[in-house]
Amino acid sequence: MTRRKRSKPRTGRLRPLVGWAVKLSLVGLVVLAAFAIYMDAMVQEKFSGKRWTIPATVYARPLELFAGQKLAKDDFLAELDALGYRRETTVGGPGAVSVSGNAIDLHTRGFQFYEGPEPAQRIRVRFSGDYVASLSGVDASPLAVARLEPVVIGGIYPAHNEDRILIKLEQTPPYLVETLLAVEDRDFFDHFGVSPRAIIRAMWVNATAGRVVQGGSTLTQQLVKNFYLTNERSFNRKATEAMMAVLLELHYDKEEILEGYLNEVFLGQDGARAIHGFGLASQYFFNQPLAELKLHQVALLVGMVKGPTLYNPRRHPERALQRRNLVLDLLAEQQVVPAEVIEQAKQLPLGISPRGSMANTSFPAFLDLVKRQLRQDYRDEDLTEEGLRVFTSFEPILQLKAEKAMVETLKRLEGRPGVEQVEGSMVVTNPETGEIQALLGGRQPGFAGFNRALDAVRPIGSLIKPAIFLAALERPSQYTLTSVLADEPFTVKGQDGQIWQPQNYDRMAHGNVYLYQALANSYNLSSAKLGLDIGVPHVLKTLQRLGVSRDWPAYPSMLLGAGALSPIEVADMYQTIANGGFNTPLRGIRNVLTSDGEPLRRYPFQIQQRFDAGAIYLTQHAMQRAMYEGTGRSAYSRLPRSLALAGKTGTTNESRDSWFAGFTGDLLAVVWLGRDDNGRTSLTGATGALQVWTDFMHRADPLPLAMPEPENVLHAWVDAGTGMGSLENCPGAVQMPYIRGSEPLPGPGCGLERPAESVMDWVRGWLQ
Numbered sequence: 001m002t003r004r005k006r007s008k009p010r011t012g013r014l015r016p017l018v019g020w021a022v023k024l025s026l027v028g029l030v031v032l033a034a035f036a037i038y039m040d041a042m043v044q045e046k047f048s049g050k051r052w053t054i055p056a057t058v059y060a061r062p063l064e065l066f067a068g069q070k071l072a073k074d075d076f077l078a079e080l081d082a083l084g085y086r087r088e089t090t091v092g093g094p095g096a097v098s099v100s101g102n103a104i105d106l107h108t109r110g111f112q113f114y115e116g117p118e119p120a121q122r123i124r125v126r127f128s129g130d131y132v133a134s135l136s137g138v139d140a141s142p143l144a145v146a147r148l149e150p151v152v153i154g155g156i157y158p159a160h161n162e163d164r165i166l167i168k169l170e171q172t173p174p175y176l177v178e179t180l181l182a183v184e185d186r187d188f189f190d191h192f193g194v195s196p197r198a199i200i201r202a203m204w205v206n207a208t209a210g211r212v213v214q215g216g217s218t219l220t221q222q223l224v225k226n227f228y229l230t231n232e233r234s235f236n237r238k239a240t241e242a243m244m245a246v247l248l249e250l251h252y253d254k255e256e257i258l259e260g261y262l263n264e265v266f267l268g269q270d271g272a273r274a275i276h277g278f279g280l281a282s283q284y285f286f287n288q289p290l291a292e293l294k295l296h297q298v299a300l301l302v303g304m305v306k307g308p309t310l311y312n313p314r315r316h317p318e319r320a321l322q323r324r325n326l327v328l329d330l331l332a333e334q335q336v337v338p339a340e341v342i343e344q345a346k347q348l349p350l351g352i353s354p355r356g357s358m359a360n361t362s363f364p365a366f367l368d369l370v371k372r373q374l375r376q377d378y379r380d381e382d383l384t385e386e387g388l389r390v391f392t393s394f395e396p397i398l399q400l401k402a403e404k405a406m407v408e409t410l411k412r413l414e415g416r417p418g419v420e421q422v423e424g425s426m427v428v429t430n431p432e433t434g435e436i437q438a439l440l441g442g443r444q445p446g447f448a449g450f451n452r453a454l455d456a457v458r459p460i461g462s463l464i465k466p467a468i469f470l471a472a473l474e475r476p477s478q479y480t481l482t483s484v485l486a487d488e489p490f491t492v493k494g495q496d497g498q499i500w501q502p503q504n505y506d507r508m509a510h511g512n513v514y515l516y517q518a519l520a521n522s523y524n525l526s527s528a529k530l531g532l533d534i535g536v537p538h539v540l541k542t543l544q545r546l547g548v549s550r551d552w553p554a555y556p557s558m559l560l561g562a563g564a565l566s567p568i569e570v571a572d573m574y575q576t577i578a579n580g581g582f583n584t585p586l587r588g589i590r591n592v593l594t595s596d597g598e599p600l601r602r603y604p605f606q607i608q609q610r611f612d613a614g615a616i617y618l619t620q621h622a623m624q625r626a627m628y629e630g631t632g633r634s635a636y637s638r639l640p641r642s643l644a645l646a647g648k649t650g651t652t653n654e655s656r657d658s659w660f661a662g663f664t665g666d667l668l669a670v671v672w673l674g675r676d677d678n679g680r681t682s683l684t685g686a687t688g689a690l691q692v693w694t695d696f697m698h699r700a701d702p703l704p705l706a707m708p709e710p711e712n713v714l715h716a717w718v719d720a721g722t723g724m725g726s727l728e729n730c731p732g733a734v735q736m737p738y739i740r741g742s743e744p745l746p747g748p749g750c751g752l753e754r755p756a757e758s759v760m761d762w763v764r765g766w767l768q
Contacts, residue, residue: 365441387595434584520630649685
């Protein structure tokens with residue numbers, strides 16, 4: 001009988017496998033530990049360091065209020081609306097406004113300016129006509145001045161185009177945290193980053209519904225996904241998310257994690273700009289600071305966390321309303337808010353601010369100017385990552401009036417041939433300070449394309465003529481406003497043998513004309529002849545003193561505007577004329593603060609006298625005559641003559657460019673119209689650009705031009721027909737300004753037979 005061999009014990013065969021399993025497990029644990037250490041370092045490095053890159057914020061000028069200020073009540077209310085002030089029956093906290101007749105009560109929000117903080121306060125502004133009649137505080141005591149926070153007009157964004165307004169937990173409005181936790185993570189303060197209870201609850205709800213209606217991710221997991229990871233759907237990413245959530249909870253307290261979530265969560269898309277955090281979402285959707293939101297607004301933003309695109313209130317208002325009310329019902333169900341308060345909130349509309357209002361409209365042309373000026377002093381990283389606060393001279397109300405003037409005027413001109421292809425630009429400045437207040441880069445407001453105000457370099461035509469006449473009037477012994485010029489044809493042979501033969505626009509010669517008439521009527525023949533007599537190089541030097549930096553050749557054709565400038569360069573040139581001969585370089589930035597409110601850099605007002613005040617005064621007078629009786633006279637069909645406007649039209653060959661530059665007591669504006677392809681238009685300076693300028697000034701309601709008479713200027717009586725000195729009571733006698741010593745002397749009685757002569761000419765003859 002043979003004996004069967006005993007088989008080896010099963011455990012003996014499994015021992016090597018168990019050993020390998022243990023070894024692999026140990027290796028796995030080591031790898032997992034190493035991965036956890038790596039994840040832990042990454043979590044701490046980013047969350048403890050600089051968490052977000054914050055774009056620079058660009059602000060308009062702050063609106064300063066004081067008694068006697070020229071400010072229309074409707075314009076003031078428009079700015080308050082842009083700032084998101086709430087219309088209420090009685091003024092409550094900051095950001096509230098109440099209107100009663102001509103009196104407006106409001107509670108300002110306060111703001112950190114370059115010079116220091118402006119406290120929040122209650123004020124009353126009373127209007128009379130288009131002026132602030134009085135300004136008082138809460139106890140009715142008069143206030144010298146009050147300053148509102150400035151409107152945000154844009155930002156300078158990083159490559160990923162994220163934007164956010166950082167908030168602290170204590171800055172959140174009532175119910176925001178409670179609502180967020182009730183909807184997204186009711187166990188937030190009890191779990192350790194991952195909530196088994198929430199996962200089981202979500203599985204049960206989803207199984208019951210037969211579809212995925214609820215997620216099990218905690219707020220911490222959502223923060224990790226948004227902050228560190230991608231939207232990839234995989235088990236590995238979910239496991240990594242869970243591990244990082246636990247690690248985040250190990251190092252940071254719940255309040256810090258919650259604050260991070262409030263600033264990071266994605267809540268919408270504004271074109272290329274991503275809206276992150278409740279702070280920016282509040283401004284974007286409601287045009288209000290987060291702290292001022294009411295329950296129904298809070299519920300909408302929290303409801304949008306689940307799907308910012310799906311529940312976008314501007315695109316899907318009905319769906320957003322249903323989602324908001326669902327969130328409100330959940331608050332009632334969890335007894336977070338009393339049921340009666342919930343019912344009142346559900347009766348309210350969404351309350352979304354309209355797109356295209358002053359506060360959320362893009363102003364790309366002006367922002368382009370700001371970026372160019374900032375890049376002279378800052379690196380791109382500073383502008384897109386450090387949260388700088390840039391304060392500018394931008395006037396939102398004037399900008400909107402300029403946009404409307406351009407759009408409405410071109411719409412009225414559409415019956416003219418080729419106007420549909422005409423583009424336009426406008427530069428508006430303060431004549432005294434050189435601050436740029438409004439800027440249009442094209443005929444379409446808000447279009448971020450070719451910035452014609454800065455980059456459309458076009459021949460300026462007759463806009464050069466004030467420089468010719470200013471150069472002449474600086475020589476009072478030779479030229480006065482009543483000097484006689486010959487407006488007759490002539491030819492000039494250049495060094496290259498080419499013949500230059502200018503013509504007047506009407507193809508006619510006008511004989512002998514006074515100097516001021518040649519400018520007022522924009523006569524080419526007499527203007528060019530005057531420029532040749534003075535010397536083309538001298539005229540070009542006068543242009544440089546006015547602010548033109550281009551190096552043009554001294555060709556005779558330059559005297560009729562063959563040289564090309566951009567609209568902002570023209571504004572720089574006319575700024576010196578409007579400011580009494582003082583050159584004030586144009587600027588759009590006032591100062592810059594760090595993200596913490598520390599002063600960083602000022603851009604102070606600069607001024608340099610470049611011309612005699614008397615010569616400028618006479619030039620301004622001639623430009624006023626251009627508006628009263630010359631090429632700009634159509635402006636007075638819509639504007640009161642009391643404004644005493646000064647300006648100059650410009651038209652280039654074949655009407656390819658239509659220009660107008662003019663100023664009042666507090667506004668200078670330059671308008672250009674033309675085609676990008678340099679094609680012909682049917683518009684002259686008077687029929688095109690001047691019409692836009694006039695419409696703008698009609699809307700802007702500027703102050704009259706009141707030129708102080710310089711000490712070296714006097715007004716003398718002259719005969720309007722002969723230009724000879726006259727007596728006040730003589731028929732046809734008019735007053736004209738002269739540099740002292742250049743005025744014509746009156747003859748005996750009113751019968752003047754001798755030619756006009758200056759005092760110096762008369763003295764010289766008497767001495768001989």
